[in-house]
Amino acid sequence: xNPLVSQIRDTARRLxxxxxxxxxxxxxxxxxxxxxxxxxxxxANEVDSLTWDHFCSLNLAVFLHGNPRRIAILAKGxxxxxxxxxxxxxxxxxxxxxxxxxxCRGMIDRAKVERLAGGSEIEAxxxxxxxxxxxxxGRMVEAPVEEMLRNACRECAAPTxxxxxxxxxxxxxxxxxxxxxxxxPQSDRTKRWRRFEAEAAKCIRCxxxxxxxxxxxxxxxxxxxSNPRWIGTSPNPSDNEMFLLMRALHLAGRCVxxxxxxxxxxxxxxxxxxxxxxxxxxxxxxxxxxxADPNExxxxxxxxxxxxxDFLTTV
Amino acid sequence: xxxxxxxxxxxENPVEWQPKILAFLCNWCSYxxxxxxxxxxxxxxxxxxxxxxPCSARVGPLFILSALxxxxxxxxxxxxxxxxxxxxxxxxxxxxxxxxLKALLDEAGxxxxxxxxxxxxxxxxxxxxxxxxxxxxxxRSLGPARQFVKRLNATTIDELAREGTSE
Amino acid sequence: MRRGILAKERLGDLIRRWAGERLxxxxxxxxxxxxxPVSSAxxxxxxxxxxxxxxxxxxxxxxxxxxxxxxxxAPERRVTEAATESRPMVLFAVRPCEARSFTLLDxxxxxxxxxxxxxxxxxxxxxxxxxxCAAFAPTCFCTSVGGGPxxxxxxxxxxxxxxxxxxxxxxxxxxxxxxxxLPLPEAQPETVERADRAAAQLAAAMTVVxxxxxxxxxxxxxxxxxxxxxxxxxxxxCAACSFLCPTCHCFDIQDEVLDQxxxxxxxxxxxxxxxxxxxxxxHNPRAEKSQRVRQxxxxxxxxxxxxxxxxxxxxxxxxxRACPAANDIRQWLRILAxxxxxxx
Numbered sequence: 016x017n018p019l020v021s022q023i024r025d026t027a028r029r030l031x032x033x034x035x036x037x038x039x040x041x042x043x044x045x046x047x048x049x050x051x052x053x054x055x056x057x058x059a060n061e062v063d064s065l066t067w068d069h070f071c072s073l074n075l076a077v078f079l080h081g082n083p084r085r086i087a088i089l090a091k092g093x094x095x096x097x098x099x100x101x102x103x104x105x106x107x108x109x110x111x112x113x114x115x116x117x118x119c120r121g122m123i124d125r126a127k128v129e130r131l132a133g134g135s136e137i138e139a140x141x142x143x144x145x146x147x148x149x150x151x152x153g154r155m156v157e158a159p160v161e162e163m164l165r166n167a168c169r170e171c172a173a174p175t176x177x178x179x180x181x182x183x184x185x186x187x188x189x190x191x192x193x194x195x196x197x198x199x200p201q202s203d204r205t206k207r208w209r210r211f212e213a214e215a216a217k218c219i220r221c222x223x224x225x226x227x228x229x230x231x232x233x234x235x236x237x238x239x240x241s242n243p244r245w246i247g248t249s250p251n252p253s254d255n256e257m258f259l260l261m262r263a264l265h266l267a268g269r270c271v272x273x274x275x276x277x278x279x280x281x282x283x284x285x286x287x288x289x290x291x292x293x294x295x296x297x298x299x300x301x302x303x304x305x306x307a308d309p310n311e312x313x314x315x316x317x318x319x320x321x322x323x324x325d326f327l328t329t330v
Numbered sequence: 331x332x333x334x335x336x337x338x339x340x341x342e343n344p345v346e347w348q349p350k351i352l353a354f355l356c357n358w359c360s361y362x363x364x365x366x367x368x369x370x371x372x373x374x375x376x377x378x379x380x381x382x383x384p385c386s387a388r389v390g391p392l393f394i395l396s397a398l399x400x401x402x403x404x405x406x407x408x409x410x411x412x413x414x415x416x417x418x419x420x421x422x423x424x425x426x427x428x429x430x431l432k433a434l435l436d437e438a439g440x441x442x443x444x445x446x447x448x449x450x451x452x453x454x455x456x457x458x459x460x461x462x463x464x465x466x467x468x469x470r471s472l473g474p475a476r477q478f479v480k481r482l483n484a485t486t487i488d489e490l491a492r493e494g495t496s497e
Numbered sequence: 498m499r500r501g502i503l504a505k506e507r508l509g510d511l512i513r514r515w516a517g518e519r520l521x522x523x524x525x526x527x528x529x530x531x532x533x534p535v536s537s538a539x540x541x542x543x544x545x546x547x548x549x550x551x552x553x554x555x556x557x558x559x560x561x562x563x564x565x566x567x568x569x570x571a572p573e574r575r576v577t578e579a580a581t582e583s584r585p586m587v588l589f590a591v592r593p594c595e596a597r598s599f600t601l602l603d604x605x606x607x608x609x610x611x612x613x614x615x616x617x618x619x620x621x622x623x624x625x626x627x628x629x630c631a632a633f634a635p636t637c638f639c640t641s642v643g644g645g646p647x648x649x650x651x652x653x654x655x656x657x658x659x660x661x662x663x664x665x666x667x668x669x670x671x672x673x674x675x676x677x678x679l680p681l682p683e684a685q686p687e688t689v690e691r692a693d694r695a696a697a698q699l700a701a702a703m704t705v706v707x708x709x710x711x712x713x714x715x716x717x718x719x720x721x722x723x724x725x726x727x728x729x730x731x732x733x734x735c736a737a738c739s740f741l742c743p744t745c746h747c748f749d750i751q752d753e754v755l756d757q758x759x760x761x762x763x764x765x766x767x768x769x770x771x772x773x774x775x776x777x778x779x780h781n782p783r784a785e786k787s788q789r790v791r792q793x794x795x796x797x798x799x800x801x802x803x804x805x806x807x808x809x810x811x812x813x814x815x816x817x818r819a820c821p822a823a824n825d826i827r828q829w830l831r832i833l834a835x836x837x838x839x840x841x
């Protein structure tokens with residue numbers, strides 16, 4: 016058993032016994048392969064459901080909204096960044112939180128595994144060493160775990176949380192240097208547009224991406240607003256493009272690239288390139304790194320007198 | 331913009347097409363600068379429709395994207411020079427927002443020369459006219475808007491369109 | 498019911514003939530397998546468990562115009578009914594769970610005092626060719642909700658893949674019309690027996706969620722139970738399940754307006770959104786996530802059976818696969834059917 020699992024369980028037992036928290040939020044083995052479920056532990060005899068492996072991609076911070084209880088939350092690098100941003104925006108009461116940081120080695124991308132298995136539904140999956148072995152459509156296939164990880168994980172600059180109450184002992188994957196895998200704007204604008212148009216065309220406007228995101232919590236989303244009706248509700252190419260652009264803009268400087276949106280999308284829309292571009296712009300222009308410091312002001316709630324003006328049209 | 335333009339006919343008859351540009355001008359500086367251009371009888375292309383806002387910060391991305399969606403060929407947002415905002419810091423907050431919108435449109439492969447931001451003061455009638463000339467030419471050279479334009483009979487489920495409905 | 502044999506090589510001719518007269522929609526493989534219009538049998542993928550998106554979207558469209566209006570038109574033509582196509586269609590190689598889902602949607606859209614003309618026109622012009630399942634996915638549970646791998650409910654023709662040939666069940670008159678003169682040699686008893694036995698074995702091997710038909714009669718008790726907090730807290734209310742569900746049918750009507758022209762459209766909606774029950778006053782009777790989860794389950798397993806005589810679930814398992822939080826409706830149903838014991 017992964018040594019982190021026993022650390023998680025011991026920590027949960029201790030926090031509950033000390034009365035420090037009423038609820039421990041972690042992961043448990045899911046009903047279907049490749050995706051673990053959230054685990055809500057309220058007393059010591061539920062603790063052994065807690066698990067940890069490469070199938071824990073869900074961002075648990077989404078369950079913190081509006082919950083008045085004292086909660087311990089198991090947080091990977093990305094989850095803790097989300098919590099930092101939620102604290103920045105006063106969505107959480109700090110004293111009610113016990114952030115249990117866990118060094119992360121990356122999470123499996125189910126869509127990649129399904130493609131590996133030729134589109135067949137996965138019947139069973141197991142990690143053996145550095146390989147993932149999968150049974151699908153009656154056949155067995157395998158691949159290195161590294162190749163099957165989500166892109167968000169492969170590009171992660173901070174797999175070990177930097178903001179936590181206690182940090183479990185373990186080795187995270189090597190962080191990718193901030194800015195190292197920035198997608199340079201391709202010189203071909205038409206190619207970028209075709210890519211964006213194609214992704215937007217897939218969208219069925221189910222809003223799973225928005226609802227699973229810990230940072231999307233507006234009581235009235237701009238896409239739902241009916242007076243005025245900014246964004247039509249039909250899955251129309253233009254309205255889909257508006258929705259994706261507006262979500263990206265509303266998350267500028269707030270998105271922590273946890274990849275939950277891509278995982279949740281039932282039709283496989285991937286617009287991380289939009290979010291990552293904005294994250295880079297916020298970093299380079301305003302010197303702000305999303306999810307680093309809960310005492311920093313959100314980048315769009317403030318300004319600097321020396322903000323760059325290169326985007327202006329001057330005469 | 332009283333009707334959704336049919337891009338096909340516009341492209342077939344390029345001589346007839348004139349760009350339609352929506353300009354959001356802040357009341358205290360840019361709108362006054364535009365007014366000054368008019369009073370000074372400075373000539374500039376008539377393709378701009380002006381919407382007066384109290385401050386450039388009033389302009390959110392939804393305004394701009396919505397205009398593009400409804401067939402605007404170009405959008406201009408102009409406010410006071412940083413430091414001169416009537417509301418002290420409106421344009422400074424807006425500056426960050428506009429920079430990010432432009433970058434996002436670029437990432438999506440949008441023709442970013444359709445969307446322009448500038449600072450024009452109340453005394454800069456000449457600069458305003460020059461700005462309109464430049465923006466109009468840039469937008470004209472891009473042709474009628476194609477990206478984002480909303481068409482009511484489009485759904486993304488292409489195969490259903492192949493069913494041959496009369497929509 | 499006539500049971501005949503169709504040689505696999507003949508399928509191409511059949512599809513081609515149908516495609517000449519109607520829209521043929523069949524499973525096509527890209528990254529995933531999805532229903533799409535096809536013009537030849539070569540495009541069709543038959544070796545699939547289930548599609549990601551349900552075929553219901555060809556009958557009950559994700560987005561469809563109900564009316565068109567144009568203020569610039571002459572007064573008598575300002576509002577026009579959107580064309581309700583009645584182009585003949587064949588939904589080919591539909592799994593039994595999907596075929597069954599159409600009969601459930603029929604109860605909503607075709608029954609009662611106000612049949613839905615948009616759905617009715619399309620449904621009346623559509624023939625369904627079912628395809629028996631040769632294997633089930635880990636997420637399948639059709640036998641628990643009255644279905645099965647060889648359930649012919651909702652199909653006009655029903656195919657079994659028996660190796661070299663298809664066993665073809667001509668289930669309905671429309672199925673007979675669909676074959677229209679195509680010679681269909683009668684199936685040998687051994688072939689029939691082989692197909693039926695394989696289907697029965699498969700059905701017997703599926704895990705069962707027992708007692709689902711007990712939820713309806715005990716609706717009030719189930720509604721008031723304390724288990725909903727525990728069930729609901731694990732849901733993210735993302736609505737992915739409802740957008741992929743073959744039997745979900747809630748919709749939203751909106752006017753899409755561009756200055757002087759517009760359309761009134763009907764789009765998919767979901768009871769999982771808080772907006773679904775938000776009153777104009779600001780009050781929301783289902784503001785809590787657990788209330789919405791309860792609503793969805795009660796609708797499918799208590800209210801729909803009460804009104805329409807069947808559970809509004811076909812056990813396809815798409816919701817289980819889609820859920821980002823790995824919720825499994827079968828686990829919830831087990832809890833409910835067993836009178837919601839407290840999770841210890």
